Amino acid sequence: MGNTFGHLFRITTFGESHGGGVGVVIDGCPPKLEISAAEIQGELDRRRPGQSKIVTPRKEADSCEIISGTFEGKTLGTPIAILVRNQDTRSQDYDEMADKYRPSHADATYDAKYGIRNWQGGGRSSARETIGRVAAGAIAKKILQQVAGVEIVGYVKRIQDLEATIDPNTVTLAQVESNIVRCPDSECAERMIEKIEQIRREGDSIGGVVECVARQVPWGLGSPVFDKLEADLAKGVMSLPASKGFEIGSGFAGTLLTGSQHNDEFYIDEYGKNRTITNRSGGIQGGISNGENIILRVAFKPTATIRKEQRTVTRSGEETILAAKGRHDPCVLPRAVPMVEAMVALVLCDHLLRHQGQCHTLKSEQMEACGEPASS
């Protein structure tokens, strides 16, 4: 049951990095949304390998096919299945890993849990699995945009100790996409790219922090007490490969302030709306969105698979040395940006639908239109 995420807008991903392919089934997408394979492909292209010199050089088009759930360009309200075939599978690069566990990778634990694993390219633990998430996220983004004008923008905030200066309230997708590291602080981006190239030459890897903002989120999303919006966001992004930490709003730094320094005081803005002066809450109070920008950060560790020699053990319990072959990302951050955006979109979209169900059902003007056939 671990391969399904969401309740009313619910996705199930499938697929190993080597084998027939990877994909997703989306259940609960509202009907009559215009959606095309091209739109989804646009998001997939942001996460595919081979897109630049600082990511893995594997060549995979990651070309998607919508198998079901649409008709004449619109969603039917039925499950949307999206399939991406696997292509560039040089599994011989992984031969050594059939027997040797990569340190800090999923090899040993999958073997322990299941007693079997597809060792080619990491199998199910490969980041290829996130293709399904990004495809589904493209649809969630469109719903959010259409219903409430929600904008979700993620970007690389930090690579190792290189921290960028970015205003989450104004940053644009165009700025993010203006360089290959997806850091809208162009001066810092250059140093990041240099650093990643140097690390790649050393056969090593590095990590960093992705920040993501969701703007124009309506008040009221989130379901206390366990399904608080920040709890579901945390689960969403902590389920991404290589993530090690999560912060909402002020995060860990907020623990250094006193309450009187930290609290977001309210005021009434020029349009008569209830707003907060500051936004240390990160757009969520009591687990529910408050109309301010939702801002979160995710820590990604350095990639586990490196070319440097490391001590490890074999399946049969002998100590050995491994220097990984194959083509690996020296830094997952540039490709992690669309993944984080997708998880944020999926969480918000699910809570949007849930909110409609729980909180708007008693308003009778909505039932009038409920399920009347087109003919009446």
Added chain:
Amino acid sequence: MGNTFGHLFRITTFGESHGGGVGVVIDGCPPKLEISAAEIQGELDRRRPGQSKIVTPRKEADSCEIISGTFEGKTLGTPIAILVRNQDTRSQDYDEMADKYRPSHADATYDAKYGIRNWQGGGRSSARETIGRVAAGAIAKKILQQVAGVEIVGYVKRIQDLEATIDPNTVTLAQVESNIVRCPDSECAERMIEKIEQIRREGDSIGGVVECVARQVPWGLGSPVFDKLEADLAKGVMSLPASKGFEIGSGFAGTLLTGSQHNDEFYIDEYGKNRTITNRSGGIQGGISNGENIILRVAFKPTATIRKEQRTVTRSGEETILAAKGRHDPCVLPRAVPMVEAMVALVLCDHLLRHQGQCHTLKSEQMEACGEPASS
């Protein structure tokens, strides 16, 4: 549906801070576990108000009653309902809050979402809701202890900028409970207590970090890809009131290392077991436990309700000033320790049961004993 947590070991909490009471229904507890109200009460006493001079002085015994699910001191395999009546409810302290939203509290968002709220004591958003979690956590802990010897120990790692030195691999519950701030570094604990008392006198509040370790966790718990163990742990603790950040293992600091520095190399220990030399993974790799200690940290912001004056607005949209009356925690950390432990226990217990279901069903020797009546 936001009030239920877990799949096979599943809890549903209920109750507002003012009203009939608070509690929990636990569905999926294995049968024949010995459990008593006294054992549960022991955990509840660690989180109840009035337990020391640095927490809220409200006087509530938080005395629990097991309504169902046990017989002659043992669990039946049926739902265990636990009820704690509300007692010390000086709701007049909250009269002002019926109309004025507390900054950074859930008042405004609950009103926005539901159009109604129980403003007495925060209603459902009160930390009283966690009584049900702690009660359920007591049972989860016992199952984990009995099945695999799992020990879960939480403690205060940091109050504002006062950081303690604690070895998660050896720290004991007795050390944690040796002082009222629940910080096993006794020298640092003294300074923390002093700091909290000072802040209380100022009518302000502070936050900090709780660290929690789970030792003796068996290999194999966690369900890729969305229900990775760290993802469910993140959701669990980020659903606690006032939490703003989560880290597993190396967390945010791990992003400063290279892969060759960060990776946990494997070796074979003296008992022939596969172990890691370091534990930056925090006991989880690929979403699955690897037998090492699970170590996580949670950031708690300073309490929102303070006696200092703050700008805010009323329900009807007028700007005003609020200086909260009532008896509030100047720092939630000491009482948050059992809450974090409970969430960790609930996640591990749920995954333990799920693992049995998915990964052990095909082993025929287990089915032999499956559901044979006592008489045969």
Added chain:
Amino acid sequence: MGNTFGHLFRITTFGESHGGGVGVVIDGCPPKLEISAAEIQGELDRRRPGQSKIVTPRKEADSCEIISGTFEGKTLGTPIAILVRNQDTRSQDYDEMADKYRPSHADATYDAKYGIRNWQGGGRSSARETIGRVAAGAIAKKILQQVAGVEIVGYVKRIQDLEATIDPNTVTLAQVESNIVRCPDSECAERMIEKIEQIRREGDSIGGVVECVARQVPWGLGSPVFDKLEADLAKGVMSLPASKGFEIGSGFAGTLLTGSQHNDEFYIDEYGKNRTITNRSGGIQGGISNGENIILRVAFKPTATIRKEQRTVTRSGEETILAAKGRHDPCVLPRAVPMVEAMVALVLCDHLLRHQGQCHTLKSEQMEACGEPASS
């Protein structure tokens, strides 16, 4: 996890027939619904023991308390916990059953599954468990009535071979409640009552069929493919104690017709609405409600616990004879009527909320009002 029912309107019941009490937690009830303990009590009184000479003479007031989820007479959108304490517990009547399994009861299977059971009064398998369902059903009925004017009326259609003549399209609650057997065909009701009294004198039991109609159900409820409306209704009523069969619309008899005889032809009525001339579909086509009356039937077997002697075995595997003591229903049908109504209401209410979530979210006029705070 077997003690929870529903997705957006979700109930969890708890409690054994002997012990602290029984009850329910309702999660997902929309906010601001007016509801009182008295209204719920009205439904509970229809299912309580001791209400007439043809049901079990046990004396239990089944008096309910709303523990949480309401404030000043209205729902908060938070979990509604309802508790009914157990009272008249003559457990000595059950002493023999601690050791002897009642034929066709749950005694032997609970023992086999859990290795332990509360043998007093059937424990969790007692029909007392349905108290929580009926309480929750009272709230579901009110939502359905308020949102769409839905009326749900159940009644006894048949006792053994005594079949009543009732028009489901016009039958009223008052007619159902006009006699103690809850059969609105008063002539047949008299014969049913006579039959039940005779069977009781013989120390035996009988069964029959409950029919239930839901009128004014809006078009569009039900979620293909697994959560078809009739599938969820079937699950709901087949989870009631003693149920052995389910029919929707034409049911088993419909299999004797040809397609041209069975199909419900469409026409446009005087208000321009799409209607069907006949209603063999029972108000559901393709798993989705079509605006016609939903009509279903449930078969209830004769009560398992009887005073007549029967062959059985003991826990320790010895053959023996059992003649049950205690006070049992000779026929569950009169008390099953409110249980069936409750399950129908719960299913419809859950699908109403789900439909709002999935199918109405894209209509922008609804989002305008989404979660705006009261002050703006």
Added chain:
Amino acid sequence: MGNTFGHLFRITTFGESHGGGVGVVIDGCPPKLEISAAEIQGELDRRRPGQSKIVTPRKEADSCEIISGTFEGKTLGTPIAILVRNQDTRSQDYDEMADKYRPSHADATYDAKYGIRNWQGGGRSSARETIGRVAAGAIAKKILQQVAGVEIVGYVKRIQDLEATIDPNTVTLAQVESNIVRCPDSECAERMIEKIEQIRREGDSIGGVVECVARQVPWGLGSPVFDKLEADLAKGVMSLPASKGFEIGSGFAGTLLTGSQHNDEFYIDEYGKNRTITNRSGGIQGGISNGENIILRVAFKPTATIRKEQRTVTRSGEETILAAKGRHDPCVLPRAVPMVEAMVALVLCDHLLRHQGQCHTLKSEQMEACGEPASS
């Protein structure tokens, strides 16, 4: 969310009758089960169109591909995605149905619910959707067979008023497959075939009853109270297209007996096992399997789509006449047999895994083997 079934063994189906294809994702299948596309194809061939003269003459090979979840012929414990491409799609046969609603079909209700539908071949409401169920059922059957020797055999019990004589305790798959109507009473089968051919010639359709038995089911499967085994079986089969009724064990006929006639008395058999003399319970007591054969029946109405003229209405609300073109089953029963078997297998397999999780976790000898890596 209506396209997912099961909890621990959980399937999600997708696909319309016309479009890219149909399929299923199976989440929760235990690892290391040997499975091949050929085995799955065997079951699909039993439900495919064109298999005999009494079913629809559409020519579709329904050839399946396993996209993910297996490696070297064994399951990985990861999601198993199975895809069947659509082929023989003469959508022009459906042109008329783009505008005219078929009586008693899903056309009008899908339009009412979603405001859009794929009218080609019924889209998502087509019986093609069951391909995914049957494929998943093949795997569930294999698990059940391997773990506990469970045998599931379905067959046509009745076509209109032609009722067969079959002993559920001994009937074999070979007997079922010995004729094209899947009725193991060969004399009756001949009359059924004749009847179906005659009805087809008339452009009409007929229904009937499928009976299904599961033998060697272990004691203890089923989760009171809502997830009683019969409740989940009822939901499973009532979610199949065209089903109108469900019975377990004695069913509706059982309501004509008294308790002393109906109860299944216990005895101890020659192996010391607790058994029942009769089996009116149909293998389930109190929602839990009791080791006796599980026997259920499902009523299927006559197919809605017929060539005879019927009154209906158009999308735009005008009355009209429809005589369906296209190639339709005059009787769904022969092809419904593998569908019913699949749903029974899915329910039993899910409960088998759940039972392991809830009831076997406390037995320490099982934890010893839990998740130890292969190397230790």
